[in-house]
Amino acid sequence: MVDWRREVCNFLDMSDTCTDQDIREQLELASERLSEYESLKRLAFAKQGPPRVQVINKVECQRNKAERGLYLDTPWVVESGPQQAHLRCSRVIDNLELYLERNKEITCIIYRDYSCCGLSPLIRNSDHPEAIHGVVASSLRVSEHVSIVSDELRMAWETLIANDVDPAEDITHPEKRKHDNQDTQHPYLWWFHHRQNVKLWSSVLDRESQKQIQVFQSYLEESLGDEWAKVDELLSSAKVTTQYLDYVFAPGQIVISRLEGPTVAQSKAYTTTSWPRFRSVEVSHWKFDGNFQRFFDSIKISPPSTTTGEYPINSMSVYPMQYATEDVVLALRERGKTFWKCRHRNYVCVLGTSDDHLYDAYSGSRFMIDTATYKQMHPPANNQPPSLPYHDELGPELMSQDDPPAKLGDSFIMCLPTSLNGFNMQKKEWVKLEVAYFREVEWNEEAFDLLVMEPKTKELVEAVVTNHIDDDRNTDVIHGKGNGLFILLHGGPGTGKTLTAESVAEITKKPLYRVTCGDIGTKAEEVERYLEVVLLLGKTWGCVVLLDEADVFLEQRKLDNLDRNALVSVFLRVLEYYDGILILTSNRVGIFDEAFKSRIQLNLRYENLGQPQRRQIWENFINRLERLESERLRQIGNQTLTGVMGGPQSAPRFGVDIASIRQQIDELAKPALNGREIRNTISTARQLATFRKQKLAYEHLEACIAESHKFEQYIKSLKRGFSADQIKSDQQER
Template sequence: MLTLLRLTTPFGQSQQHRRQQRRQKRQQPLEELEELEQKQQQKQQQQQQQQQQQKLQVQAHRLHLVADQQMNSSHTSSQPAPSRDSPFFVLARVGIPEEKLNDLATLETYIRDLQNKAEKFSKIQQTQHSPQYCIIYRVINEEATNMFLDPPQWDIVEGLQSLLTGGIPLTNLKIYLRNHPDVEFVVYRDYNQAAIPVPERGDSGITDTPVPHTQESIDLCSEELSIGISSFINQMPGFDTMQGIKGPKELQAPYLVFYHSREKFEELLKKLPRNRRQKLNILRDYVLSEYGKEYKEVDNLLNRGLITPKYVMYLFKPRELMVAGTGGDARGAVTRGIWKQTDQRPFLHSSFGPMGGNNMDQSKCTWTISAWSWEWSEVLFRKLTTFGIELENTESKEMKIEELEVRPLRFVDRSLIELLQRRGGMFWKCRIQRFVSYHDKKDGELRSSADDRYMIDHKTYLSLHSKVASQYDKGGPDILEGEAFNRDEPPDEDFYFLVPPTVKGYNFKTKKWQDLQVDNIREVIWNKEAFNDLVLHSDQNSDTSTKELLQALITKQIEAGKSTDMIQGKGSGLILLLHGAPGTGKTLTAESVAEIAEKPLYPITCGDVGTEAESVERYLESAFNLGKKWDCVILLDEADVFLAERNLEDLRRNAIVSAFLRVLEYAEGILILTSNRVGTFDEAFFSRIHLALHYPDLTIPLRKKIWKNFINRLRNLEEENVDFNDLMKHVDELAENKLNGRQIRNIITTARQHSKWKNLTLNYEFLDQDIRITGRFEEYMSKLRGGHTEGEIAEDSGLRLAEKD
């Protein structure tokens, strides 16, 4: 039989002794009081630990007594009732239920538990910390955060709330670290009690199952280590701003700075002093010992282009190119940190994960990351945006990285990379004023060469929209301006991936600024053939054709500021008047002139200008100013309202004409006026016109040429289900019909739609049928006019001369 150990009370002190201590304290200087109290607290803590250890040893010894008695009495048929001093009563006092005392297996279990606990306390007492670091276990609940020197376990008490607790509490961390100056860093392992499921167990007591911690961090105690890690991080661009490093002294698991620096660790370490290298190696060794296996698992997944929700935070390095979205909606950015789980929901069936409550939707988890890209304001500036993805809340489900809504550029397919590079190149070209073509229309439409053309001029847009607020800090480091903005090439290769997907462009048809997808912007391909295909009457008695004269005037236009007028600013513009019957090619001439001059065509109609003199003058001045800024050919189509002769009766029209005359006087650039009522012109206009061209009605040879031009345009569009041979064979018959150019175009458009609806090939029969249907209306109008043509009516009204075929 083992001898009972005697418990002593290390804190038993006489009242007289305590009074003597208080007198000594009062006599000590105030600056020594704090040190004395700290030493006493330390001594008290050590005494408590020793007492607890002795208590456990006594309990284990007493259990041995009971076990021995049980074994000895098992050979006898009966045994006397235990006395109050027997070990049975001792066991009851240490907390073992009396009904369990006769169960030998239960007693053996209690013996092992208490012996293990006593042994653990003994080891912790001897090695509470490594000479280099220590681990502190923090249990977090609604009421407080408690620290322990040993891993906490569940203490399950029947009928009461289970408690997560450790065996060795730490009441004053500051004193503990002061008494252990060799500790370089402290590892904090946090246990969020609300996020950890309580194990199912029938009996009360402390569980043996290890409890996983929910979060881990490292606090750098050593000043040298703190300076060393700061110097190390500063050598890795981006890690100074990454989430997971809270200042220079606290690191968050899984310590991504070590994961991403593994290949260059030794190289970066050589740049540090020797003592700091040694301390940093201690920190690195701990991280790799705890997370090296996890790092290898992540490497294996990434090498296969896969990732799991548990390891999403490993996807990005700080300042790494990423892509959000797919196809035309994709956009690049540069990360400013790492993934973080914003809703803080723990993984299902997870042994490690972010903290969170139990009342959240557990099926999904949301991850976000901050990244910047270039954006327009008054200048190009870096705009910070938060991107996010929602994943299934399971640890182990493998996902293809390329299919994630947000992923690193290195996992993006080549076609999308090329799309982003083309976008960036086009955006850089459009950062200043640029005339572009926009291909966002239905294929196969017969449109003029000037359709879908836009002027991109961000500076002008801002000047016209003063209410657009600035979104950047003026003079800040995150803007692109000055010399870097004016260079031919972007600042770096990454720029191509970081541009906004849209820019503002001015639509010359709608007279509005619109958002243009940069992916749909193309370089303007000038249609020089349009001018060659232009059907005009040539002066047979002159060595110079009308086309040559037009081309000469456009290409050799007098430069602004070199006018021969004695008044500065007057007479520097080129004003052309194109007059003739409708559909004879006036508007097409203006469009063709803009193509050969390689200038934007700015069309203006009476509806754009208005009917009030003040608004007319203001609008025209604005339009002419834009025309000068963008070097446009301005087309004032159907300008009869502004050119009509003034009289004494209509003062309102007189005011409009006078305003128009004033604007023309100082107009610059190329201005083309079209009209079919030249007989009503005010005589003041004729002296302001540099060249006036008359467009007579189309003759049979001219109509034949126009029909051929339209058929060839269909061929160039690679239009399907068109019998081009049949159309060309009947060109002479088509030209016999008295149609103008606009009517010919309309006939071809309706015939195409008719043949497609019937799912038949477009041939002469469809064209002839549509011509006959249109001709019925012309016959009706001829009868209405008493058999007179439209030209004869116009001649009788003094508008223009009638032409004969």
């Protein structure tokens, strides 16, 4: 409980042992003094007149530093000095403190700084009536700022400034927004951008404070009213001139920068944290290395290099988001959402555009976006200290959300980096990619249905890959062993082995990591290191690993070839503890080492294609050509379509005569072509039709098959009439 008697005594500077009568007398005396003070204050205000703003001109001669001073009158130009343009004034202020003491009604001083007789070239305007040698005094003004004199105005001023606080700013920025004195510096950008708000914020002030704020606003309207009106007119039409460039920017804006490239994909967004100063503005943006951290920078703002007069604001290399087109804003927001989906790990497809030659090589390719794995695989060089990880400014709770943090708004989602490192699953290399080109992977589950394979065999393959035993349910005695699914696909070339592996990846919706002998090498140490990396990535990313043409690693061990034995042993040891899906293909299964037989869970034999199988493959390709032709006719373009099946990926330029090809499908199925040869025949026939400027038709396919048959007959004659299958069978390899 508060001891009010003691509190009153302390306020009156009395001992708490005094009597109540003493306290009452002192309270009456204090009340009389307060009334007297209020009367004197009202009398003083009545004598000093209404509050006003005083303009004081500070003039300095660069040639003679002694010629400097404060003046009440506006300076004028006289013919003197090295440039025949010297400033003079007459009403000097010798003692500023005394002047203010005698003029209590002054609430603030507008200081206008002038400089003459310097080395800088002068701006001359001979047409001005007050010009001396083409020089007007106003052209020698170098700056202007306001200095607050009245305590009431200072408190009211601070109250208004304090209202300019964005609630979200406390979340995204550890410091308060910088105003850079733009509330006190000409052209008073803070007041320009908050004109409407000031009226609302002033309503909570007392009458005297409101009056003093209105006095300063009246000065602004008088001195800058015409300029502000011109700026309003320009901004309303989304245009500006170089003279008024600073008016475009303010703290808290989202600005779009094309400094790193002209396309939307290369455009970066920032949040401004300051007013413009010397044609630059301080900004914040986000960086990512597995953690999100906010960084601060400064970017240049400048008009278009080839533009004079008025120009669209969004033609500048850096401009506020409010002047961007709706498509640009939407694209940047979508890019931010895509980036958020990739913060942990994401498998994406990259689609380039026809005017972006850098993405021609990657368009349609699939990439694994995994920043943590990228950092692990790219440690700092030995001569470089390890870089510190970014500070996690979001925290695990926000990072675990499916959607970007709503409370951070556009200052987060639009201001994320433009690129991420992705692993190209086809070329097996890390590439820096523009996030704007990321798309969700469209899994081609139809590819498995189009496999030309016995229905029972197809069912078995689908069963084992979709019900792969995971680590928690493994049946091996030793933990970590026996969890992998190893499938061996063996048979002649072009019988569908690789397509089966690709289709398995599609129906399981897993990335396909394809490895060949050329990737791995042939030395045991190299093979072990490479396979460990591949299988680690395969496990981390949940890949289907395809070891194509695996004969060199599976060949039977012999006593006289220690290098071969070491290679096979390494391969066996590494595979023993892999718990993912591994598919091996071979056309020389007869040379396999016996130890592999027990490690292969499923063996599939691919016979050479018979006429019914070839007919089905031709049918599949014809159906695909028909879809591509329909797409071509619908869009009238050269739209690229992608898929895991080989063959033509875009409609032939001059169209396809589907009817003529389909009528001859039985004739097409008669030549003993394998699946790859059928695909190559269609590709070659397309090129022939394009060269002749004709629709792709049966005659083009027939011509290509005839030439291929000549080559096959020649090869067969060299081998004395034996086919490749017969030779491999005699060698006990197939």
